[in-house]
Every structure is written in C-alpha cells, then in structure tokens.
Amino acid sequence: MKRHLTVIAAVAVLTLVAVACGGNEGGGGTSPTPSQALQKGGILQVESDGDVFLGFDPQTEYYQSSFQIFRCCLLRTLLSYNGLDAQHQGTQLFPDLATAMPEVSEDQLTWTFHMKQGLYYAPPLQDVEITSHDIMRALIRTATPAVGASYGFYYSIIEGFDEYSAGKADTITGLETPDDYTLIVHLNEPAGHLPFMFAMPTTAPLPPNPDDPRAVLGIAEGHDTDFGHYLVASGPYMWEGTENLDFSLPVKDQPQITGWQPNKLWTIVRNPSWDPSTDELRKAYIDGITVTITPGGANQVLEKKVIANESDVVMENGIAPSILRQFNTDPALKNRIFINPGTSNYYYTMNLGMPPFDDLHLRRAIQFAVDKAGLLRVSGGTATGTIATHFVNDVLMTLSDGTNVMEGYDPYATPDDLGADSPEGLASAKAEMAQSVYDTDQDGICDAPECKDVLTLGSNDPSAAAGHALLQQNMEAIGITLDLKELGGATIYSKIVAPANKIPFTLSAGWMMDWPDAYTYMLPIAYGPSILDNGNSNYSMIGATPEQMKKYGYSITDVPSMDDKIQACVPLTGDERINCFAEADKYLTEDIASIVTYVFSNTIQIVSERVQNFTYSAFDQQMAYDQIALAGGGV
Amino acid sequence: MSQLVSEPTTGSVEPAGPAGEIPQQVVGRSPWQIFWGRFRRDRVAVAGVVFIVLLIILALAAGWIAKHVAHHGPNQLFIFEMTDEIGLPKGPNAQFWFGADRAGRDLFVRVLYGARTSLTIAVFATGLEIVVGVVLGVAAGFYRGKVDTVISRVSDIVLSLPVLLLAMGLVSACGLQANGCLGGLVQPGLLLVSYVIGLFSWPYIARILRGQVMSLREKEFIEAARAMGASNARIMFREILPNLLAPLIVYSTLIIPTNILFEASLSFLGIGVPPSTPSWGAQLSEASGIFDVAWWAMFWPGLFLLLTTMAFNLVGDGLRDAFDPRTAAVSYSRTREKRERRARRRDRVREPDQIGASATTG
Numbered sequence: 001m002k003r004h005l006t007v008i009a010a011v012a013v014l015t016l017v018a019v020a021c022g023g024n025e026g027g028g029g030t031s032p033t034p035s036q037a038l039q040k041g042g043i044l045q046v047e048s049d050g051d052v053f054l055g056f057d058p059q060t061e062y063y064q065s066s067f068q069i070f071r072c073c074l075l076r077t078l079l080s081y082n083g084l085d086a087q088h089q090g091t092q093l094f095p096d097l098a099t100a101m102p103e104v105s106e107d108q109l110t111w112t113f114h115m116k117q118g119l120y121y122a123p124p125l126q127d128v129e130i131t132s133h134d135i136m137r138a139l140i141r142t143a144t145p146a147v148g149a150s151y152g153f154y155y156s157i158i159e160g161f162d163e164y165s166a167g168k169a170d171t172i173t174g175l176e177t178p179d180d181y182t183l184i185v186h187l188n189e190p191a192g193h194l195p196f197m198f199a200m201p202t203t204a205p206l207p208p209n210p211d212d213p214r215a216v217l218g219i220a221e222g223h224d225t226d227f228g229h230y231l232v233a234s235g236p237y238m239w240e241g242t243e244n245l246d247f248s249l250p251v252k253d254q255p256q257i258t259g260w261q262p263n264k265l266w267t268i269v270r271n272p273s274w275d276p277s278t279d280e281l282r283k284a285y286i287d288g289i290t291v292t293i294t295p296g297g298a299n300q301v302l303e304k305k306v307i308a309n310e311s312d313v314v315m316e317n318g319i320a321p322s323i324l325r326q327f328n329t330d331p332a333l334k335n336r337i338f339i340n341p342g343t344s345n346y347y348y349t350m351n352l353g354m355p356p357f358d359d360l361h362l363r364r365a366i367q368f369a370v371d372k373a374g375l376l377r378v379s380g381g382t383a384t385g386t387i388a389t390h391f392v393n394d395v396l397m398t399l400s401d402g403t404n405v406m407e408g409y410d411p412y413a414t415p416d417d418l419g420a421d422s423p424e425g426l427a428s429a430k431a432e433m434a435q436s437v438y439d440t441d442q443d444g445i446c447d448a449p450e451c452k453d454v455l456t457l458g459s460n461d462p463s464a465a466a467g468h469a470l471l472q473q474n475m476e477a478i479g480i481t482l483d484l485k486e487l488g489g490a491t492i493y494s495k496i497v498a499p500a501n502k503i504p505f506t507l508s509a510g511w512m513m514d515w516p517d518a519y520t521y522m523l524p525i526a527y528g529p530s531i532l533d534n535g536n537s538n539y540s541m542i543g544a545t546p547e548q549m550k551k552y553g554y555s556i557t558d559v560p561s562m563d564d565k566i567q568a569c570v571p572l573t574g575d576e577r578i579n580c581f582a583e584a585d586k587y588l589t590e591d592i593a594s595i596v597t598y599v600f601s602n603t604i605q606i607v608s609e610r611v612q613n614f615t616y617s618a619f620d621q622q623m624a625y626d627q628i629a630l631a632g633g634g635v
Numbered sequence: 636m637s638q639l640v641s642e643p644t645t646g647s648v649e650p651a652g653p654a655g656e657i658p659q660q661v662v663g664r665s666p667w668q669i670f671w672g673r674f675r676r677d678r679v680a681v682a683g684v685v686f687i688v689l690l691i692i693l694a695l696a697a698g699w700i701a702k703h704v705a706h707h708g709p710n711q712l713f714i715f716e717m718t719d720e721i722g723l724p725k726g727p728n729a730q731f732w733f734g735a736d737r738a739g740r741d742l743f744v745r746v747l748y749g750a751r752t753s754l755t756i757a758v759f760a761t762g763l764e765i766v767v768g769v770v771l772g773v774a775a776g777f778y779r780g781k782v783d784t785v786i787s788r789v790s791d792i793v794l795s796l797p798v799l800l801l802a803m804g805l806v807s808a809c810g811l812q813a814n815g816c817l818g819g820l821v822q823p824g825l826l827l828v829s830y831v832i833g834l835f836s837w838p839y840i841a842r843i844l845r846g847q848v849m850s851l852r853e854k855e856f857i858e859a860a861r862a863m864g865a866s867n868a869r870i871m872f873r874e875i876l877p878n879l880l881a882p883l884i885v886y887s888t889l890i891i892p893t894n895i896l897f898e899a900s901l902s903f904l905g906i907g908v909p910p911s912t913p914s915w916g917a918q919l920s921e922a923s924g925i926f927d928v929a930w931w932a933m934f935w936p937g938l939f940l941l942l943t944t945m946a947f948n949l950v951g952d953g954l955r956d957a958f959d960p961r962t963a964a965v966s967y968s969r970t971r972e973k974r975e976r977r978a979r980r981r982d983r984v985r986e987p988d989q990i991g992a993s994a995t996t997g
Contacts, residue, residue: 322928374714381721462903462921466738488908
C-alpha cells in the first residue's frame with residue numbers, strides 16, 4: 001500500500017489500541033459476526049474528500065484507498081489477504097488465484113505457482129479465461145518504462161526484469177509459463193519476500209485483447225497513462241459499465257468505463273463472472289459500493305453524515321477531535337467506532353552528513369530528550385496511537401503466534417516518556433551530550449556553533465505547530481536551537497528527497513508499509529544503495545558511500561551503514577525473518593540513532609448503524625468491504 | 636516661497652452685538668488647528684486613537700506583563716495542564732485568562748505578543764510602501780511623459796500580480812537555504828513579509844499621489860516658483876510634497892489595516908512570520924480545526940485583529956474628514972445636518988403670516 005511519505009503530522013488518527021478481537025467492549029479490532037446472521041444485499045455508501053491521483057491503474061497506484069478497492073473487490077492476485085486484522089492472520093498470505101502457496105527450490109531462486117482453472121474476467125471478457133500468461137503480461141507492463149510503475153524497483157530481483165525495462169530484451173527471461181496455469185519465477189538472488197510481491201495489484205492478471213492477440217500489453221495497449229479507465233475486473237466486483245468497453249476499436253475511440261467518474265463518483269457493482277466457490281477469502285455480501293467524492297470537503301462534515309446514518313463510512317482514517325469526543329460521550333455510538341493499530345509511524349530524521357548530527361552521542365542525546373508523551377498528547381492523545389520506541393511498527397514485529405518481539409524494548413526510556421521535560425530524562429540526555437564533541441565543556445549542553453540555528457524543515461499544517469514548539473523546547477534544553485521553516489507538504493517533500501539539498505533535520509515524516517514486512521521500511525529508508533538523486537527516502541543517508549557523499553557536496557563523507565544487517569534478512573521467511581529485522585531495527589535505534597520515531601499511529605473508522613461484521617483489513621488498513629454486510633440486506 | 640493650498644483661514648467671529656459694540660479681535664486659526672478641532676469632534680475616530688495607543692502600550696509591555704502579571708512566557712508549553720486527553724486545549728481560567736492554544740501556551744500572552752507583530756508590520760510595510768509610492772508617484776505626476784508611462788505601466792503590472800501566490804513562492808524559495816536569498820538579505824520572517832507587502836502595495840499610494848501631483852503642478856504658485864528659477868527637485872520637495880502631506884497621512888492610515896490583514900493572511904497560510912513569532916493570523920490558523928470545541932482559540936486573536944483594523948480604519952476616516960469636510964462621511968454630515976436642523980427649529984420665531992410657510996418648509 002502506501003510506500004508513502006506523509007509529510008503532515010498525525011493529528012486526526014485517533015484510536016485505542018485493539019487488544020483482542022471479538023467480545024471486546026465495542027470499539028476494538030474486528031468483531032466477526034456468525035455468518036448466518038449476515039444477509040446479502042445493499043449498496044454501501046462511502047464518502048471521500050478526494051479521489052485517488054495515480055489513475056486507479058494497478059501498476060501505478062500505491063495508496064490505501066485504491067489498494068482497498070483492488071483487494072476487496074476488483075482484482076484477484078496469485079496470493080492475497082483475508083481482510084482481517086493482524087490477530088486473525090490479516091498480515092499473512094493465502095492463495096487466491098493460486099491453488100496453493102508457491103513451491104520454492106532449495107536455493108530459493110526458483111518459485112513455482114499453480115493456478116486455479118476455469119476463472120473468467122468480467123464482461124465484456126467473460127469468455128476470456130484467466131491464465132498464467134496474464135500474470136506475465138502484468139509484470140511486463142510493470143517493467144514498461146512508459147507506464148511509470150510505482151513498485152517496479154521491487155521486481156528487479158526477477159531475472160531479466162531490468163533488462164526488459166532497459167529495452168535490451170523483448171521478454172522477461174526470468175518468467176516462464178510452461179502452460180496456461182503455471183508460472184515459474186527465477187530470481188537473481190534469494191528473496192523471502194517474493195510471495196508478498198505476488199499479492200500486489202501490479203501483479204493482478206492483465207487480460208489479452210481478443211481482438212488483437214499480438215498486443216504485448218493486452219487490453220492496456222495504448223493506455224500507458226490512462227489504463228484505469230479501461231480496467232476489466234477479476235474480483236467479486238467491477239466498475240459499473242465495464243461491459244460497454246470495446247477493445248476492438250482503435251485506442252482513441254474506445255469508450256471509458258462509466259463507473260469511475262474522477263472527483264465525483266465511483267460506482268462499483270457485482271461482477272457476474274466471479275465464482276464464489278473459487279474464492280475463500282472474500283465474502284462479498286454487499287451488492288455494490290458507491291463512493292461520493294467531495295473534493296476539498298471537510299472530513300468533519302462527512303463524518304457527521306455517517307453519524308446521522310446518511311452515509312455508511314468515510315474513506316479516510318482520520319477523525320476530527322470534536323467528532324471523537326462525541327463518540328467518547330454518547331453510549332449509542334460506542335459500537336460504531338473501530339480503532340486499530342495501523343502501520344504508519346511518524347519520525348524525525350537527522351542527516352548523518354550534516355553537523356552536529358554526525359556525532360552519535362549527540363544523536364542519542366536527542367533520542368532521550370524528545371518528549372514523546374507530549375507529542376502524542378498534542379497529536380490527539382493516547383487514542384491517536386502508541387509511543388514508538390523503535391522504527392518499524394509493532395504490528396510488523398509480531399510473530400505467527402502473536403508475540404510482539406519488541407515488547408518492552410525501550411533503550412531511551414524516560415519517566416512517563418516525558419523526555420527532557422522530566423528531570424531524569426533531561427539528565428540522561430545531558431549525560432549523552434556530555435560525551436559529544438560538540439559539548440566542549442562537557443556539561444551536557446551543546447555549546448558548539450554547529451548546534452545553533454540548525455536548519456529544520458517541518459509541515460506548516462496547523463496541527464503540527466504544537467509538536468514543533470515542544471520539540472524546540474526539548475532541543476533547547478540540551479543546547480540545540482532550531483532554525484525552523486514551516487512549509488507546505490509538497491514544498492518540503494521536493495526539498496528533502498534530494499540529498500544534494502543537505503537538509504540537516506526533517507520533521508513531519510512518516511512511513512507506511514508496502515506489504516506486511518519490515519523490509520518495506522528498511523529498504524527505502526536505511527539502505528545505502530537505495531539513495532537516489534531525487535525521490536530519495538533515506539534522508540539520514542545511512543549507508544551512503546564516500547563517493548555518494550562527495551557527489552552530493554557533503555564535507556562529511558564517512559557515515560554509518562547497516563546494509564549487511566538488512567541483506568542478512570532478505571532471504572529469510574516467516575518468524576525467522578521477523579526476528580532478523582527486529583535485530584536490524586534495534587541496531588538502527590541504538591547504534592545509528594539518526595531517526596527519532598515518536599508514534600505508531602492507529603486508524604479509526606466510524607460507521608453507520610446498518611454496517612455489520614466490521615473487520616479491519618490489516619493489509620489496506622481500512623474496513624474490509626468484502627467482509628462487511630448491511631443490516632437486513634441493506635433494505 | 637512655499638504656500639500651503641488649503642482652506643481660507645476663518646477666524647472665529649463674534650456676532651455683532653447690539654448696535655454700537657465693537658466686535659472682538661479676530662484670532663485666526665491655523666489649518667492644523669482647524670483640522671484638530673474637526674478631528675476631535677469625531678468621537679469614533681478619537682476612540683480609535685485611544686485604542687491604538689492602548690494597543691501600542693500593551694504591545695510594548697507584553698514582556699513585562701508576561702513575566703509579572705501572567706507569569707507565563709509566550710512560548711512556554713503547559714501541555715499536560717492545559718490540554719485534555721485528546722489534545723484539545725482547555726478554556727479560560729484564573730491563570731489563563733484567554734485559555735490555552737493547542738500547545739498549551741497562554742493565549743492571553745500570545746495575543747499581546749501578536750500585537751507586536753501586527754504593529755511592526757504596520758510600521759515597516761506601510762513605511763516601505765509609502766517611500767516607494769511617494770517617490771514613484773511624485774515622479775510620474777511631475778515629469779509626466781515617458782517617465783509617467785513607464786511608472787504607470789509598471790504600476791499596472793504590479794497591481795495585477797497574484798500577490799499571495801508570489802508571496803508563497805518567495806517564501807518557499809528563500810526559506811530553504813540556511814541563509815535565505817540574496818546572500819542573507821531576504822530571510823523568511825517579519826522582514827520578508829514586510830518587503831512582500833510593501834513592494835506589492837506601493838501602486839495604491841503612487842496612483843493617488845500621481846493624480847494629486849498632476850493637478851498641483853498646474854497651479855500658479857508652481858509656475859511662480861519655476862519663474863523664480865527653482866529646480867525640479869526644489870519644486871518637488873518644497874512646493875509639492877508639503878501639499879501631499881494630508882492625503883498621504885490619510886491614505887497611509889487607511890492602508891495600515893490592509894497590511895495588517897495581509898500579514899495575518901500570510902501567517903494564516905503558514906507563509907508569514909516564523910513559527911516562534913506569535914501572530915494573530917497564525918493563531919487563527921492554528922485554531923481553525925478546533926474552533927467548534929475551543930471557541931477561545933479563535934475568538935481572542937480574531938477580536939483583537941478586528942478591533943485593530945477597525946480602529947485604524949476609523950482613525951483614517953476621521954483624518955480624511957478632518958482635512959477636508961467635503962469628503963466627510965455621510966453619517967457625519969447627516970449628524971451635523973440633524974443638529975443644525977434641530978437648532979434651526981428651536982430658534983425659529985414663528986411669524987403669524989409664516990405659519991403656513993413653516994408648515995411646508997419646517
């Protein structure tokens with residue numbers, strides 16, 4: 001989902017941490033209802049304040065709302081998720097189009113998928129069977145530069161993928177389809193995360209064009225940048241009007257799907273070709289979904305509609321404080337709010353190449369000094385999320401038996417998490433700072449000029465101001481003054497993703513998993529070879545080579561690296577993989593310490609009174625539309 | 636010789652008493668005395684002046700008040716004392732007279748410090764605007780011809796610029812190097828905001844002055860000065876500028892609220908003063924998401940902003956009316972008219988043969 005950088009401070013994500021599923025006092029996690037009580041029927045009414053802006057194209061999308069619609073409804077993939085929360089294996093993979101989990105060779109370089117037979121696409125392609133060639137076609141499109149696939153870089157581990165992208169081959173040599181229902185994947189290097197990659201929408205089957213069998217990209221031929229308007233579904237639902245697509249016409253004459261009216265209305269209806277007996281993951285009780293977009297609309301207004309039962313749910317995960325207050329105080333509303341741990345984190349990054357952040361003791365002093373309890377409070381309180389003591393969300397540090405590997409891990413503990421706002425916390429911070437080269441008189445307060453007026457970028461969103469003020473107070477307590485520039489999200493983003501800009505300190509950064517795996521955090525953010533000239537996410541420059549540092553104009557060229565720690569985890573799977581990444585996270589937190597993660601945020605959703613069987617899909621972090629039902633069949 | 640073109644001096648003349656009495660000595664009043672007399676009678680304008688003076692005092696004393704009266708600094712955080720469990724600020728109480736903002740800071744103190752920001756902008760931005768506007772406006776009106784054409788066209792262009800967008804661009808561009816733009820000359824902050832406001836607003840003053848100068852330069856005393864060999868510079872400084880003082884004062888005062896609001900708008904959008912500098916606009920922005928549950932967060936900065944701009948507007952109106960009653964606001968002259976009509980009715984002696992007439996004219 002979101003390989004995504006939220007450059008806006010948290011605020012409106014308020015949730016109580018879900019402890020157990022079912023039988024909880026209304027408001028936590030998932031409360032699956034026995035299926036006999038649930039009726040088919042009804043159209044779910046959804047509100048949203050904005051449309052997706054990556055074109056609803058499976059190769060380019062990476063946001064929650066589009067991933068949700070793809071997974072629950074429009075697209076089936078070789079493997080997929082069950083639409084439940086982490087406690088109910090919501091972060092585990094299950095076969096969807098595949099008959100079983102893939103077979104993997106001894107050297108972990110060859111993975112084999114077998115597919116179910118007799119599955120067909122939505123009209124007008126109801127006679128076109130879903131085959132392994134269609135998966136191959138989707139990967140070819142992923143590798144096509146003109147399409148601009150967002151996750152292409154993950155698929156580089158497939159042999160021949162990059163060569164195809166570069167135009168050096170006319171097929172991806174590492175993909176084999178010996179028959180219509182078998183896909184063999186050859187890798188360049190062992191990768192325990194391969195199965196996750198085949199649950200992503202970018203690998204959803206891409207149908208051939210029956211009127212042009214030679215088209216390399218099938219029905220997407222000629223639709224490099226607008227394929228979202230021509231999508232043919234493979235899941236329980238489809239865009240309304242899909243049956244009117246006509247791929248026999250020249251590309252420029254083909255009518256677009258009427259069900260997706262950007263910035264106005266999404267209309268999703270049942271796909272008559274979907275065979276429920278082949279799909280154990282999706283219940284598909286509801287008959288359809290309509291999403292009404294109010295561009296720039298205030299979430300509060302939309303939330304009030306849900307409270308008044310004029311709509312069923314708001315697509316975004318935020319909730320205004322005044323609305324939350326209503327839910328806290330009105331007993332009738334208590335069962336209509338659902339709060340779950342998400343996989344977003346919020347953090348500050350220090351640039352290892354910019355003084356004074358090149359000193360480990362100074363960085364550790366800052367880790368002690370930050371008042372995380374205060375930050376959480378001004379972000380919306382303890383319901384917003386939990387205080388983070390390491391980088392990767394606890395949800396992804398949870399083993400198959402439910403144990404949180406990072407339970408109790410808090411190397412920078414201060415009383416009540418108050419940081420420098422508690423005397424002991426301040427003392428710990430000063431004790432670290434006293435060992436820093438920038439504290440020349442070793443009194444625990446930085447006195448070097450490098451500690452004055454440190455250029456800092458943060459969001460100018462009104463909700464972020466309080467957090468910034470608190471941070472400034474904490475930093476001043478150890479002698480660091482910030483030259484804080486509060487700017488718009490897009491402006492900040494454009495500056496911090498270019499290492500050559502040498503921004504020392506970045507606030508308002510956040511991350512979210514791409515799939516339930518710590519690798520999707522570590523790879524873009526803490527891995528040296530991931531550093532890009534533009535669009536970089538490794539703001540700290542962890543693992544940068546001296547050549548890279550010189551190229552970007554840094555005077556400091558020697559920075560810490562954890563590349564080997566990350567690489568060691570890549571071939572592993574299951575609990576072994578999680579434990580390995582937990583060690584890497586600890587190393588990042590204690591030995592590099594350039595990232596101060598302060599909150600693991602929760603997601604909150606409120607629903608109308610007719611929504612039944614609310615489940616929280618851990619993968620797309622939304623209500624699972626494929627699991628819910630409407631009371632009385634929506635009548 | 637310079638001459639002020641103004642209303643003819645009218646002395647206060649005692650009415651002639653019963654035949655034979657010699658009228659008292661006539662004492663002339665200077666134009667400034669006349670002006671002040673008129674201004675004093677405009678009670679609303681005087682109230683405005685009083686408010687502004689009070690505001691200046693409060694702004695100057697903000698530091699002292701913070702320390703000795705409120706016992707809270709403007710940037711001191713009281714997060715756990717003054718916000719609730721979901722991070723919403725708490726309202727007015729004995730220690731926090733205006734309540735708290737989202738960071739648990741004392742809103743009363745911050746509103747006072749915000750006055751400093753608004754008044755600083757009032758002075759610097761307006762000052763810059765006046766300087767540029769006077770120079771260019773007088774030049775355009777005096778020299779006319781090509782000079783006027785160029786200045787007027789530049790004026791038109793500047794007036795049609797999307798100022799807010801440009802301000803955003805400037806702040807973004809200059810905000811991200813450690814030392815701003817132009818080698819540190821243009822730093823985001825109060826000064827940059829002043830530059831932006833001043834440099835984009837000068838055409839208002841320039842246009843007005845240009846028109847005034849154009850009519851002034853045709854007057855006889857200018858011709859006389861030229862005949863006596865005065866240089867252009869001397870004419871502009873000694874003959875023309877003094878006559879522009881009145882409109883300049885008036886329009887400057889009227890422009891101040893616009894500039895204050897402009898700064899507030901920039902700060903509201905997050906592109907005004909730096910985050911640590913309290914500003915009413917920024918305070919309004921911070922309150923925007925929560926005003927339905929924290930009315931005070933928006934009420935107090937909003938009220939002060941309103942009263943301040945209103946005060947300057949009223950003072951500016953009063954100044955304008957005092958300089959030239961022909962431009963007096965309708966309400967003022969209506970009040971005066973009502974008073975005079977009442978006085979006439981009281982004093983009227985009804986002649987029997989005028990009863991019918993008075994019935995129709997009374």
